[in-house]
Amino acid sequence: MDGLDALDRDLVSVRPPTSGWKWYVPRVVPLRNPEQQRPPVPLGGRGFFAGRNSRSGAALLLILVLAALLSATVVAFLSLSSRRLALGTSDEASERAAALALLAQTHLIGNLKNEMAAGFAHPLDPARPDFLQVAGPAGPLNLLYPANAWGAVPARTGKLAPPNLVKWSTRAAPFYSESVPGSYPWRSRFPPGSPASPVSTLDRSANGKAILLKRWNATWLLPKKLPASQDPAPSTFPIPDWVCLNARGEQRNSLLTQREDPIVGRYAYLVFDEGGLLDASVAGFDSRLDLAVVAAKTSARQADLRPLLEAGGLSPADATACNDAFVQWRDPEFFVNPVQGYSRTFGALAPPVPGVLFPGNRTLVSRQALIRLMLERLPGPLPARQNVLQYLGTFSRSLAQPQLALAWPRNTPPILPAAAGGNDGAGWNERYPNPVQHLNPPFAMVRVKAPFTRSDGRLALPGEPLVKRRFSLTWLNLISKEGTAAAGSQIQQLFGFSRDLADSPWLYRGGQTRILTLNEVSDLPGNAAREPDFLELLKATILAGALAKNSSLPPFPPHGSLDEAVVQIAANIIDQADEDAFPTRIQLGEDDAGNEARVFSGIENLPYLAGVRTHVSVVHEAAPAKLLRSPDGTPVPFYSKTPATDPGEVVMWQSFQFWNPHELSGA
DSSP states (O other): OHHHHHHHHTOEEEOOTTOSSOEEEOOOOOSSOGGGOOOOOOOOSSSSSHHHHHHHHHHHHHHHHHHHHHHHHHHHHHHHHHHHHHHHHHHHHHHHHHHHHHHHHHHHHHHHHHHHHHTBOOSSOTTOOSOEEEEETTEEEEEOOBSSSGGGSOOOSOSSSOTTEEEEOOSSSOSOOOSSTTSOTTTTTSOOOOOOOSOBTTSOOTTSOOOOGGGGGTTSOSOBSSTTSSOOOBSSOOOOBOEEEETTSOBOOOOSOOSSSOEEEEEOOEEEOOTTSEETTTOOOOTTSOHHHHTTOOSGGGOOSHHHHHHTTOOHHHHHHHHHHHHHHHOGGGGSOTTTOHHHHHHHSOOOOTTOOOTTOOOOOSHHHHHHHHHHTSOSOHHHHHHHGGGEESOOGGGSOOOOOTTTTSOOOOOOOGGGTOOTTTTHHHHOOSGGGSSSOOGGGOBOOSOEEOTTSOEEOTTSBSOOSOOOGGGGGGOOSSOOBOTTSHHHHHTOEEBSSTTSOEEETTTOSSOOOHHHHHTOOGGGOOOOOHHHHHHHHSOGGGSSOOOOOTTSOOOOOHHHHHHHHHHHHHHHHSSSSSOOEEEESOGGGTSOOEEEEOOOSSOEEEEEEEEEEEEEOOBSOSOOBOTTSOBOOTTOOOOOSBOOEEEEEEEEEEEOTTSOOOO
């Protein structure tokens, strides 16, 4: 009872201010050591054991905070997971779409290759089923020569289509078909792709999606249905059909649901030909340019874009403003020197070298860049600028290397002997059965054998085509009346000409007596390796049997020299390209070495001697000038005359007739 009494005495009576009853809060005090008693603990709350309840409240608050943090973490995790799941699903869908697009591209390119291979013919033997192989920088290459004119270009899918639209996916026809029997002799070996499925891209799928007409004109290569509107919807054109693919990437035309062979994707396509469009990366000049600079139209850079802009619907003033803004954006370097002037800079600039950009200028790397520039940055009404895009491209046909193969696959026609009306090239092709060694060889078969630097500064590697770029006709302007050239100069590299004095004829290859064939040029060893010059290209290009026809008719001496005919043609071409009236003289051979020097003069726009006429005039007659009568009036016998007292005067002279064959007759 003592302990209990002590405990009771420690009970504290507390009356809350808001209640009518009491709380009894026990306070336990240790009895063993009263000296260590602590001061009363402040009340931490209401009810029994207020201090302990305070500690429990803090723990509860901590638990609530932790639960809130945990809930926020869980919510954030679930939100992030759902976002990542959506992104993952989107990425997966994008990857599947990209894979399908790559597969569609592979299908399309494979069909184009099959069409090319089906229309080829071996140049040596058209019945051979294998390709003609030549050496390339990285190994053997296959050369395809078309069997006929129809196999040389892609066959159009149909006739009712815009001019630049070549192919489209359709259910009505395979990828290519023979318009003329025999166009594709190897069709069975390289069959065309199957027709598309009988489902139009305008038909809505199960999810309600379809390809709208305006989406097919995203390239702006189709003419608009409403030229004055901004709506890109094209005019009448063949609507593509869907090409369906299964899980193995094979085309499947049956639309029936099959569990073992389901359709996993589809695609449709349009194939355009940009070869006939004007390359916007090169074409066009500023309106302030002196028209005399571009009068010759020697390259696409001298093409005027303003007529195209006006054809699209721009007024002449708007067309000029749009043209100048475009040219100044693309060729800013031509306008930085106001002293030299735009015309002089433009005129001094050589034609653009394929793949080489003039320092400081810009180029269009894709059609999308052209579309953005034309629609977003140039002045003028937007519908008219949209219409112009169907005439412009970013591809130049001049980038293609020469593929000349005269009279193939039937081989080169024979050359008649000089006595039969031919020339001295008779028998050459018969001595060399390999077509590469012929006078008119297939250009693609003549390959580089020793490395050298080309005229554009690029290195020619063994195995590359010997003639990789076309000869630019603007290089003809390098040959002038006052010009000279030393060995190793640009003129000597391009034409083979050199001379020390302006009044001397151009000496060909230091006195060389004949023009080499392309195969002989490719056989030049070491430092002598080079590109073919202008005369060598002419000799390889012009059919040898059509030159230097020997008439064998007196009083004309027998001619029959193939090389002399080529030199004369070269001199004529140079003189037709220059602006002066002085004939270009080319010397073939060197008389100092004991060879006969032959000089050939080009034909200028001058009158030539056409004939000589003889004239006779009587100044005064002789006296007497008639028969006399006798004094009695009887006639004098016809055989008798009265001696003349004045012999008279007669003048005879010759006049020369000149005729200019280059001028049209006034009649």
